Amino acid sequence: xxxxxxxxxxxxxxxxxxxxxxxxxxxxxxxxxxxxxxxxxxxxxxxxxxxxxxxxxxxxxxxxxxxxxxxxxxxxxxxxxxxxxxxxxxxxxxxxxxxxxxxxxxxxxxxxxxxxxxxxxxxxxxxxxxxxxxxxxxxxxxxxxx
Numbered sequence: 476x477x478x479x480x481x482x483x484x485x486x487x488x489x490x491x492x493x494x495x496x497x498x499x500x501x502x503x504x505x506x507x508x509x510x511x512x513x514x515x516x517x518x519x520x521x522x523x524x525x526x527x528x529x530x531x532x533x534x535x536x537x538x539x540x541x542x543x544x545x546x547x548x549x550x551x552x553x554x555x556x557x558x559x560x561x562x563x564x565x566x567x568x569x570x571x572x573x574x575x576x577x578x579x580x581x582x583x584x585x586x587x588x589x590x591x592x593x594x595x596x597x598x599x600x601x602x603x604x605x606x607x608x609x610x611x612x613x614x615x616x617x618x619x620x621x
Contacts, residue, residue, distance in 0.1 A: 477529045479590070484564075485523025487582055499537065499587035502567060506581040512571040517551050520567045520585055528559040528590065535589045536567055542585070547573025550586050557588075 483489055490500035504510070505523035512518055528534060536555035542548040551570040567586045571577050579585060 477532065479529065480527040482525040483523060484525070487523070490524070490588060499589040501539070501584040502536070502565065502586045502588050504567075504579050504581055504583045504585045506579070508581070510579040512548070512569060512577045512579060514571055514574050514576070517568060517570040518579075520569055520579060522565045522567065522585075524565045525562060526557070526565065527562065528557065530559050531592055531594070532559055532590055533557060533593045534565075535591060536565075537587050537589060539584060539587055546577050547571060548577055548579075548585075554589075 481489060485503065485505035487503040487505065490502060492500055502522050502524070505521050510518055510520065526534065534557040536550055536557065537553055538549040548569055548571055551568045555568065557565060565588075569579065569585060
């Protein structure tokens with residue numbers, strides 16, 4: 476487990492894992508007052524958190540399944556990526572996919588954050604690629620007999 480330095484300017488505790496097997500931590504809205512999200516409306520919600528992720532890692536911002544199921548709220552650019560060299564506030568881009576207005580309150584759990592190792596690669600231009608069984612099949616093509 477690697478250590479991540481974090482500045483907490485919010486009114487809420489640091490993110491923590493809910494159970495020993497949790498992959499992600501919940502992020503809380505850090506708001507001065509309620510934020511209204513109308514149907515199909517999107518807003519950037521602050522968390523009050525600033526991080527210094529270890530080099531070679533990223534943080535992914537993902538929807539909370541309960542919010543998606545119960546209220547139709549999801550993260551618009553999911554998964555959102557926070558790079559290791561980003562030092563600004565972690566904010567979450569929420570969208571309301573339901574037919575009714577939803578209120579986001581200070582302290583609400585609005586998303587989850589998963590950290591992962593990532594690798595930078597060197598791209599080498601070529602004229603051809605190796606053949607595979609899958610080939611160019613994409614978008615649901617695996618397991619389909621043609």
